[in-house]
Amino acid sequence: MRTISLEKVLQTSSCSVFRSAVFVVCVFLLFSGRAKRNFQNSAQASGQGGVEPLYADWTPDHSCRHEPHSFTCTPSGKSWPHRTPLNPCQGLVDKKVLFVGDSFAQYAHNAFIVWLSGNYKDGAMQASHDEECIGEYQFGENVSCRYQEISATGKEHFFCNGRTAVKFVGYAHGGNYPGFFNQTLRDYDLIVYSIGRHPYDGNYDERSGVNDAESLYHNAFLNSCKDTNATEMCEKVVWLDTHVRISALYTDEKYDKQIRFHIESPTWVFRGCGIRRVASVWDATELLVTQHPVDAHEMSWDKVHYGLAINLLKAHEIFNEWAKKVQCADANQSFVYNHAKHIEVEQGRLESYD
Numbered sequence: 001m002r003t004i005s006l007e008k009v010l011q012t013s014s015c016s017v018f019r020s021a022v023f024v025v026c027v028f029l030l031f032s033g034r035a036k037r038n039f040q041n042s043a044q045a046s047g048q049g050g051v052e053p054l055y056a057d058w059t060p061d062h063s064c065r066h067e068p069h070s071f072t073c074t075p076s077g078k079s080w081p082h083r084t085p086l087n088p089c090q091g092l093v094d095k096k097v098l099f100v101g102d103s104f105a106q107y108a109h110n111a112f113i114v115w116l117s118g119n120y121k122d123g124a125m126q127a128s129h130d131e132e133c134i135g136e137y138q139f140g141e142n143v144s145c146r147y148q149e150i151s152a153t154g155k156e157h158f159f160c161n162g163r164t165a166v167k168f169v170g171y172a173h174g175g176n177y178p179g180f181f182n183q184t185l186r187d188y189d190l191i192v193y194s195i196g197r198h199p200y201d202g203n204y205d206e207r208s209g210v211n212d213a214e215s216l217y218h219n220a221f222l223n224s225c226k227d228t229n230a231t232e233m234c235e236k237v238v239w240l241d242t243h244v245r246i247s248a249l250y251t252d253e254k255y256d257k258q259i260r261f262h263i264e265s266p267t268w269v270f271r272g273c274g275i276r277r278v279a280s281v282w283d284a285t286e287l288l289v290t291q292h293p294v295d296a297h298e299m300s301w302d303k304v305h306y307g308l309a310i311n312l313l314k315a316h317e318i319f320n321e322w323a324k325k326v327q328c329a330d331a332n333q334s335f336v337y338n339h340a341k342h343i344e345v346e347q348g349r350l351e352s353y354d
Contacts, residue, residue, distance in 0.1 A: 056081050057287050058295070071120050072312045074295035080284045085319050088116060089160035096156070096165040098184060101194035102172040103305060105240055106151050107139045108192065109168040111311035112318065113150060114138065116159040116166070120308070124149055136307045172198045181228045181273070185236060190322045193275065194240035195220060197253060197304075207250065211242075211257040213264035221272030230274030234328035238321045239269050241280035243310065244289050246296055246303035276326050279317040281310060 058080055064073035073079045085091070099109035110124035117123040124138040126148050133145035140146075150157050151168035158165055184191065200209035200219040209215040225233060242262055248254045262282050269275045285306070288296045300306050
């Protein structure tokens with residue numbers, strides 16, 4: 001039986017014309033195909049970037065027996081091939097970093113400062129904290145521990161021998177964002193921007209904008225980035241991509257909605273904000289959920305959020321995206337987001353793929 005890839009299916013006019021209905025079929029082909037495919041970890045990381053995710057997988061790694069490499073491994077001792085920055089502090093000397101978003105951004109922030117400090121035990125916690133708020137509990141939904149995290153202070157904290165300032169600002173709803181970037185672009189060198197699975201207006205009955213990149217574009221992205229300098233946004237801001245969750249509580253959180261948001265959101269944030277830098281662990285979490293479900297369940301508290309390993313991967317990808325060279329001079333040029341299996345066009349539609 002001939003294998004049909006999602007990319008080829010999406011090239012057909014039927015996917016363009018009957019977008020909503022056919023997308024489900026396209027996703028089924030991708031998901032079932034990936035679940036059955038014999039992935040081989042044949043690509044090697046290079047100095048220019050990471051591996052080709054289509055040919056990567058979580059594989060047994062003897063280095064997972066040793067710290068700090070073990071912190072990015074699964075409980076069964078598998079690692080995801082990616083490029084780990086060797087000395088992030090060197091690249092962040094006299095820099096200020098800001099994380100903006102909900103719990104997804106918060107846990108990425110926690111991993112980022114744990115990584116910078118080298119304190120994986122309780123580096124995300126305030127100096128005084130409960131004994132149980134260590135290790136993986138730095139990334140849990142325990143209310144008591146969350147209020148003892150550094151992120152809960154709303155203040156800048158310094159790392160890398162006092163040379164790097166990092167701050168988290170929690171905004172769950174896109175409606176909280178308008179005007180925010182105008183006030184912060186000049187003050188920060190790296191801004192990590194994310195909207196998770198929350199409605200843009202805070203109405204959880206209507207759930208408007210959940211996994212709907214176009215809706216968020218019109219109701220959050222445009223307002224958030226109105227009148228900002230697109231070139232400066234391109235240089236400083238990293239969009240933190242969504243990850244694959246283990247289970248869905250609502251229909252708008254199911255896999256077909258998740259992957260649509262994953263594909264479309266980078267182009268919409270470019271159109272609204274000029275953002276070209278995208279940090280993603282989509283492929284890592286997709287393979288984790290489909291190929292290594294036992295590990296996946298052990299690496300998540302609630303089947304929605306992940307712990308230290310996945311968030312460390314996010315931290316590494318955030319730094320890599322910020323550090324790489326991107327052409328930002330022409331703010332009006334078309335943006336093509338090429339993330340392994342997808343090529344996204346400026347219209348933000350599923351119309352043009354390899």
